[in-house]
Amino acid sequence: MMETFPCELTQNPLRKIWMPCKKNGLPEKHISQRRVCMTNCPTLIVTVGLPARGKTYISKKLTRYLNWIGVPTKEFNVGQYRRECLKIYKSFEFFQPDNEEGLKVRRQCALAALKDVRQYLLLDGGQVAVFDATNTTRERRGTITKFAEQNGFKVFFVESVCEDQDVIAENIVQVKLDSPDYIDCNTEEAIADFMKRIKCYESAYQPLDEILDRNLSYIKIMDVGRRYLVNRVLDHIQSRIVYYLMNSHISPRSIYLCRHGESDLNITGRIGGDAGLTARGKEFAKCLLKFIHDQDINDLKVWTSQMKRTIQTAEALGVPYEQWKALNEIDAGVCEEMMYEEIQEHYPLEFALRDQDKYRYRYPKGESYEDLVQRLEPVIMELERQGNVLVICHQAVMRCLLAYFLDKSADELPYLECPLHTVLKLTPVAYGCKVEPVCLSVEAVNTQRDRPENVDVQRTTEDALHTMPAHF
């Protein structure tokens, strides 16, 4: 009665994912490899709002977050298209509602952008496209909705409504003055023109309406996050987007990232484990204390992992701190506590595979950077909610967090430089993040191993260990 059991499995050697194999023993490209639950059809996020309401800020941030969690996302800023088209911006008059020529150009730009959206979502492997423009009229939104329907995209609107003049003014100062549109203007001229530009939109603005737009899926963000109206969230990705937007804020603050002090395993060139600090590591902890004092930070939270070396480092600060298991270093599975030389000796294939695709490579019985990112997502979410935070963590973990803040790709992430005894101060500014590295001059070993030239599985030991950092 037992038929041949069809489910012989084979394990992808890089990602350690089990999948069924076809009769010839080769792995089958299986739907089970699809990213869990994210979304089946592509999603078009459409911003809505008057100028200087933070639409681009939201678009960029959302795009950064979605890419980081592994959802291919791209923003399409219609203003950019307009600048391509017009080459030179003269004045706000371009935006006047009765400027026929202006209207024509603007409509063309929107359509051009939508064309690129279609390309991205249908042909280039994109999953989410963020259509960043004012989209203030029901008519424009209708055009977009129709476009989405024709192409099988889901639509989710993100409207930003704000009447706080201070916020708007700050917005203009932070991002508009440096815009290519105002490259030849002085501050006063730029602000005056921009305010008139906003006026052009105001009369025709039709905000998303509770009744008229009740069948649309959207979130309306009011007063920079004080209040939200959420309508008809359709799927997992929209739910995550809403949660993310509701946790973000724009109050000024800084995030400090650093690793634990140098540990006993660090100096012997071993990875993983749960070692204590060396004398130099303890020295670093003391310097960290002084650094924190000098920075005079208001209400600083301190987070560590649950490994000895970060906890020891935090202990020296003499302040309350919170331990996150999610901040633990990447689990190197069977390679835990090994030196690179030993990994090369015992697992040369694994070692080569790792160099081939360090982001997706999962240690046998361990984790990959990709797994790490999933594990760290709640940390990122909480960092978004918080004010000033010092995160004392580990090399791979710090790389993941840094990649989130600095919008680094999966390829760059595993090679970001996060040396011991260096604090990175991250301050959100304009559309991105300012980084100030502070090297707390306490000597430590270098633990950075760059990608060697030869990643072939047949390579020699010498080639494999070529970029290995020195150790005792």
Added chain:
Amino acid sequence: MAASQQQQPRSTGGLLENGSEGKRTEPRTNEKKCSWASYMTNSPTVIVMIGLPARGKTYMSKKLTRYLNWIGVPTKVFNLGVYRREMVQSYKSYDFFRHDNQEAMQIRKQCALVALQDVKSYLNEEGGQIAVFDATNTTRERREMIRHFAQEHEYKVFFVESICDDPEVIATNILDVKVSSPDYPERDRESVMEDFLKRIECYKVTYQPLDPDEHDKQLSFIQVINVGRRFLVNRVQDYIQSKIVYYLMNIHVHSHSIYLCRHGESHHNVEGRIGGDAQLSDRGKQFATALKEFVEEHRLSDLKVWTSQLRRTIQTAEELGVPYEQWKILNEIDAGVCEEMTYHMIEEKYPEEFALRDQDKYHYRYPGGESYQDLVQRLEPVIMELERQGNVLVICHQAVMRCLLAYFLDKSADDLPYLKCPLHTVLKLTPVAYGCKVDMFDLKVEAVNTHRDRPLQGRVSAEGSQTLFLRRNSFTPLSSQDQLVKRPRLYSAGNPPKSRWPPQAPSLPSMELPEGPESNSQESLNHSSPEEPGNGVDS
């Protein structure tokens, strides 16, 4: 940094001085066993429900409470209807609820005050963190009273208003839960419906919904409109409110069923080994086939199938011949150094660890591995997604299945690690009224029994605990606020056992569980899991 944060550093003393030999069993003095979510909440919070009758307030209250307790935040529902029924022995008719019925109004106010006193006890003395005040709270006056009360005691307040104008939803609601309410012992549908609708009318007269634009714009709240079609969220203050909002936005009331089962029997199962990544035994493969028939028989429309990334669940799913999704977070609990050992081997090689685990199976973390508590944290996105989805079949593992089951059946941390989840058995969970119906399907394919009951000798008392060691890194998150606010911490509510284990730090307030707080399901229609053991071992 604020000077106030310069207080006593955590005195973990000798622990930190050890070198890298990896000694794993030093005593930790300042251990606290609260969950991550629990200590991320600093001040206690009162969640205040608002809404006309039959708007799903109690449904949301109970569900939210179950979720919060599961993630480790001690939460309890205070349902005003229960208090009213205690005071007024028998309910006569909707006349009681007329707004001009002075005597009744007095009684109802009295009930509210008594309930608030109980809230105070729960939050101040019994280690509760969140109290859900489940009543209509439809007038501004009543809400003001509650806000005053909260302010007095330094609790945060978060309102959850349910607004619904869909008559069908309301009618269904009444039929689902009101017909069987203690208020209507005769249960004649029509008359119940009639009386209840009149009851709602009584409230409508004085109903003042939250006004986000003017009167209530400073309050923190969420308005749930038409069963989740729309939400208005105002001034979320902190982590736990953010999670509450996220949770409420993900739950739905459409009928659906969740099927939980383990992978088919594996080679390791047969050998009595834990963990690992073994393949299915022959009987395991038979189970997979039986599971396929089961799925076909039940004609489950649009069924999603989820597995872990371990071979045995994937092999099981493969046999079904339908698309499935692999979740790494559904992987079995990581037994660290004990991976692939039999219990016998563990007892021999790590006798102390073995004993520790039996003493507090929920919090015990394997060296280099995980605890059930870690598992719950890891599984939270799964739960959230299960709430969003329709019909799902989750093919997972023993410890994982226990955690998921505990969420659906509102089992405490104490019971969770001993829930019975035998191989080759499918549990069908269907939300019904305020709880979850469980149907067990034994697919009649023999398998080994992998269940280890709670050991009979009971627990070590707190005094005898000085000599016991806790795992290093066995999890002692400290909130920055903890050192300022001396509050006993609980890691889970529900049905507290008589005595508790963890060794106490002399400097910390006692973690003894309170006498008293009953389980949340006083009047819930929670059907008990078929696993309630009748073999004399309390589980």
